[in-house]
Amino acid sequence: MTPLAGYLLLAAVLFCIGLAAALTRRNAIVVLIGIELMLNAANLNFIAFWQFGAHPAPVTGIMFALFAIGIAAAEAAVGLALVIAVYRHYRTTNMDEINELQG
Amino acid sequence: MVTGPFLILAALILVGAVAAVRMRNLVHCVLAVAVVFVGLAAAYLQLGAQFVGWAQMLIYVGAVAILLVFAVLLTRGGEVPERALFSPGWHWGVTIGAAVFALLAWAIRQSPAAHPPPAAPVQVTVEQIGTALMTHDVLALEVTGLLLTAALIGAVIIAMNDGGPQ
Numbered sequence: 001m002t003p004l005a006g007y008l009l010l011a012a013v014l015f016c017i018g019l020a021a022a023l024t025r026r027n028a029i030v031v032l033i034g035i036e037l038m039l040n041a042a043n044l045n046f047i048a049f050w051q052f053g054a055h056p057a058p059v060t061g062i063m064f065a066l067f068a069i070g071i072a073a074a075e076a077a078v079g080l081a082l083v084i085a086v087y088r089h090y091r092t093t094n095m096d097e098i099n100e101l102q103g
Numbered sequence: 104m105v106t107g108p109f110l111i112l113a114a115l116i117l118v119g120a121v122a123a124v125r126m127r128n129l130v131h132c133v134l135a136v137a138v139v140f141v142g143l144a145a146a147y148l149q150l151g152a153q154f155v156g157w158a159q160m161l162i163y164v165g166a167v168a169i170l171l172v173f174a175v176l177l178t179r180g181g182e183v184p185e186r187a188l189f190s191p192g193w194h195w196g197v198t199i200g201a202a203v204f205a206l207l208a209w210a211i212r213q214s215p216a217a218h219p220p221p222a223a224p225v226q227v228t229v230e231q232i233g234t235a236l237m238t239h240d241v242l243a244l245e246v247t248g249l250l251l252t253a254a255l256i257g258a259v260i261i262a263m264n265d266g267g268p269q
Contacts, residue, residue, distance in 0.1 A: 001105055002218050002219070004218070005217045005218060006109055006113075007109075007150070008211045008217055009208065010116065010117070012207035013204065014139075015203070016201070016207070017120045017124055018124075022196075023193075023195070023196030023199060024189045024193040024197060025188060026186075026187070026188065029132075029133075029171065029178070030124070032171075033124075033133070033136050036136065036163075036167065037139065043143070043155075043159075044143060044146060047147050047152050048150060050150075050225070051152070051224065053216070053219060058225050059227055059231050059239075062154065062155060062227055063232075063240050065155045066154075066155060067247055069159060071247070071250065072167075073251075074250055074251050074255075077254055077255065078257055078258050080171065080174040081257070081258035081261040083178060084261075085262055087177070087178040094186075096191070
């Protein structure tokens with residue numbers, strides 16, 4: 001197994017753990033943690049491909065990862081603000097108790 | 104070849120991720136996810152991306168983990184839930200996760216892009232990154248700044264107390 005394949009497999013496992021958390025946990029904060037894990041797995045892929053893949057312009061891969069980190073931080077801030085607003089309204093952060101829009 | 108430091112880091116990251124997903128107490132979940140962020144920063148350093156590694160350390164371990172702790176405390180999530188942790192249809196989620204992993208693992212095994220010939224390691228200095236940020240990628244930098252400002256104001260407005268009775 002090449003080092004790149006090792007890092008890609010690690011990122012794939014991390015992504016799937018995050019996906020399973022986002023799909024199965026009831027608490028909204030753990031769902032957000034799962035989304036963060038998925039974003040981090042994608043970032044690990046960017047850096048692994050930058051280091052081991054073909055690179056006509058060496059700085060581009062770094063830039064991609066840096067902007068992805070910045071946008072993920074903005075996403076975390078807005079997501080947690082939404083969790084707090086939902087908690088104020090419903091007095092719970094459990095996703096299956098917030099079902100007013102359910103048909 | 105896969106080396107020892109990589110295996111140690113991978114074990115740290117995966118154990119942290121599983122703990123973050125499985126823990127009952129939300130504060131423990133956040134601590135475990137901070138361990139994952141530190142492990143990923145170390146992986147970036149090992150891959151030769153020093154700037155991204157330290158940015159990860161500052162932004163994720165320094166900011167996002169603290170933000171998660173605040174959210175847990177503001178929503179009284181520190182109390183251990185007495186009811187089930189997982190949704191009623193949790194086995195579907197696990198099945199979907201396993202299926203996605205099987206697909207990704209198959210793709211990594213098959214794709215020639217995942218098995219490149221060994222090449223000389225790339226090195227990018229902070230000076231190069233700064234020059235690129237100020238010349239080639241300056242538009243993306245400005246747009247990211249605008250987005251972060253909008254996200255900050257939006258987060259404050261969403262989370263702001265509307266003054267109603269509590």
